[in-house]
Amino acid sequence: MSKIDLYDINLKNISLEHQSFEYTLDKHYFQLLENPEIEDGQINVKLKVKKQSELYHFVFHLNGYAQVLCNRCLDVMKQPIEYVETLKLKIGNQYNDEEEIVIVSDNNPIFNIAWFLYESIMLSIPLSHTHEKGKCNSKIIEKLNNHITGVKLEKNRENNEIDPRWEKLKEIIKND
């Protein structure tokens, strides 16, 4: 059983009217996908499956963050993810032209949600995503420039969470 199978949902196993599943999407999850644009993050997924006659209603709640590149400074950033997505599935053996219903084969009534989750994450990320105001990497550039011109580094008072890489860069500046 490969790890991607962890995201398999066997519709035939859903006997109760409501069933819940939980997943944590992190680096290991993104590594299972082929060449994903997003490679890291921490996203909790709560999936509720409800069976109504022949239809399976999937409701996904995604909550956490995905690591993406900032549009402004191109450094990595944590994009908050808060997203709800739904999906309807049906077991059947013939193609159905009903829209928005995924037909799952009766012979193999398994739906793997790994890529669906990934697409949901991608959809939830706004086209323009940047660090919060003042948290862009340009600050480092600024600090480096300040160092070069001999201006004393100003202490960052507003910041409570410092990216460890910033600390490393400061070390580089100090040891320069």
Ligand SMILES: [Zn+2]
């Ligand atoms: Zn930025």
